[in-house]
Amino acid sequence: MKDIDTLNKSMATVAMTTQFMNDVDQGLSSKEKTLPSKYFYDKIGDALFVQIMHLPEYYVTRAEHEIFKNQSLEIISALNLDPDYYFELIELGAGDGTKTKELLKELTDGKYKFDYMPVDISQNALDNLETDLQDTLADVSVQTKQGDYFEVLQSLKENKRPKVILFLGSNIGNMDDETAADFISKLSNSLQENDKVFLGVDLIKEESVVLPAYDDSQGITAAFNLNLLTRINNELDADFDLGLFEHRPEYKESDGIAKSYLVSTTDQEVYIASLNKTFHFAKEEKILMEISRKYNDEILNTILSDTRFEIKTRITDSQKYFANYVLEVK
Ligand SMILES: C[S@@+](CC[C@H](N)C(=O)[O-])C[C@H]1O[C@@H](n2cnc3c(N)ncnc32)[C@H](O)[C@@H]1O
Numbered sequence: 563m564k565d566i567d568t569l570n571k572s573m574a575t576v577a578m579t580t581q582f583m584n585d586v587d588q589g590l591s592s593k594e595k596t597l598p599s600k601y602f603y604d605k606i607g608d609a610l611f612v613q614i615m616h617l618p619e620y621y622v623t624r625a626e627h628e629i630f631k632n633q634s635l636e637i638i639s640a641l642n643l644d645p646d647y648y649f650e651l652i653e654l655g656a657g658d659g660t661k662t663k664e665l666l667k668e669l670t671d672g673k674y675k676f677d678y679m680p681v682d683i684s685q686n687a688l689d690n691l692e693t694d695l696q697d698t699l700a701d702v703s704v705q706t707k708q709g710d711y712f713e714v715l716q717s718l719k720e721n722k723r724p725k726v727i728l729f730l731g732s733n734i735g736n737m738d739d740e741t742a743a744d745f746i747s748k749l750s751n752s753l754q755e756n757d758k759v760f761l762g763v764d765l766i767k768e769e770s771v772v773l774p775a776y777d778d779s780q781g782i783t784a785a786f787n788l789n790l791l792t793r794i795n796n797e798l799d800a801d802f803d804l805g806l807f808e809h810r811p812e813y814k815e816s817d818g819i820a821k822s823y824l825v826s827t828t829d830q831e832v833y834i835a836s837l838n839k840t841f842h843f844a845k846e847e848k849i850l851m852e853i854s855r856k857y858n859d860e861i862l863n864t865i866l867s868d869t870r871f872e873i874k875t876r877i878t879d880s881q882k883y884f885a886n887y888v889l890e891v892k
Pocket residue numbers: 599600603611623654655656657658659660681682683684687709710711712729730731732733
């Protein structure tokens with residue numbers, strides 16, 4: 563049995579590396595170079611993101627945490643949960659679960675019957691979360707699942723148990739509107755009537771608040787972005803010189819989309835041995851590393867328009883920086 567597990571794990575690792583190679587090749591070969599942000603999260607990236615969440619400039623986590631800390635009972639009521647009926651609590655892109663732990667504690671105190679199922683692309687994040695929950699909330703039944711949340715959607719259909727899906731931290735904002743609409747539509751088709759989604763989105767607001775969140779004074783966000791080049795160096799045998807790329811985020815309130823770029827500070831070539839390919843970077847050429855779309859009701863309604871979801875409730879923090887929506891399958 564152990565041999566089969568080991569074999570399955572190494573096959574999964576080979577598949578992930580092949581996917582990583584293909585995605586890097588495709589992203590760096592396109593006219594406007596880009597790299598998928600889901601690859602930020604290796605062991606170092608996970609730790610850097612935890613640091614980002616504690617930065618004074620990164621209001622996003624604090625605002626959503628305030629909602630979970632002060633309004634957990636309102637969340638439970640808005641989700642229409644009943645202590646007598648079992649449900650699956652599935653979290654997509656759970657990370658370190660700090661905010662979710664506020665809800666898990668309230669659910670445990672209220673003797674609700676549920677399994678908590680965090681999904682994340684990072685096995686390291688899941689391992690840390692599982693250990694943390696064993697120490698701090700030992701009564702919670704935890705079943706982790708490693709994978710891309712697009713792939714997990716199909717498995718949601720496999721049982722008809724009542725489900726609450728948590729999609730927090732404005733993770734949806736890392737998708738462009740077309741991808742987000744496709745994802746939300748697939749999610750709604752994977753769920754049953756009365757299942758719920760608790761969706762956290764960062765709201766559109768002024769540049770003076772948003773931009774520093776992606777350009778902190780300690781340079782942690784820059785290190786987080788550059789770490790993906792280190793990851794390509796280590797895992798795909800590339801020769802990116804990190805000193806020749808500069809982190810440069812952009813945000814305009816009229817667009818409502820923060821964009822993180824790494825900009826080549828000189829004309830240069832980078833060789834990626836696993837691909838046996840050389841990529842040319844002109845001076846000032848940008849690599850788009852991540853988008854963080856900010857939302858309002860209108861944008862969310864457009865994304866939901868072709869789905870079976872209905873907005874039931876909207877909960878915000880005291881500064882109205884962030885909103886959590888309860889979506890119910892009609
Ligand atoms: C920005 S962090 C947010 C974590 C958490 N949701 C929060 O609000 O604090 C994004 C998390 O989603 C995971 N992630 C990113 N893209 C993913 C994908 N395509 N599939 C599964 N997990 C993903 C990352 O590993 C990371 O833990």
